Amino acid sequence: LRNHPERAIAAECDSHRPHTFVPVLPEQLIEYLESPTPYIMGLLHSVRNLNVELDTTIVVDLDIGAVYIPPTVTLPLIPEPFAQRFICSLQMVCPFIGLLLERFV
Known part of the structure; x- marks a missing residue:
């Protein structure tokens, strides 16, 4: 932190x-x-x-x-279009997070 x-x-x-x-x-x-x-x-x-x-x-x-x-x-898959919107929001704060989350979409 x-x-x-x-x-x-x-x-x-x-x-x-x-x-x-x-x-x-x-x-x-x-x-x-x-x-x-x-x-x-x-x-x-x-x-x-x-x-x-x-x-x-x-x-x-x-x-x-x-x-x-x-x-x-076990994480559930996030349905589109929510997944892409979620990843974009996270990338605004943590640019690396999108790559880590792509396997759950």
Whole structure:
């Protein structure tokens, strides 16, 4: 999050669906990642060293431009024309994200 504040702000913009948003989750509250409800939570790289199991959590690393989707998570295909509009919107904030999402369209 340190180099990409505009991407973090864009993540805050999804107000159409109820979810929990935590800009940076303190390490003491790491168990919140096991929440059954939808959430967007910012994490520091130091969390990687805590050996937290994220079996059902999609992780987007804004610092390196990577998306990790665990094998236990199945994403539905996004129907056209919504998929293209969604990818275009994301590319305005994260230019690399379109390439990562094309396999789900």
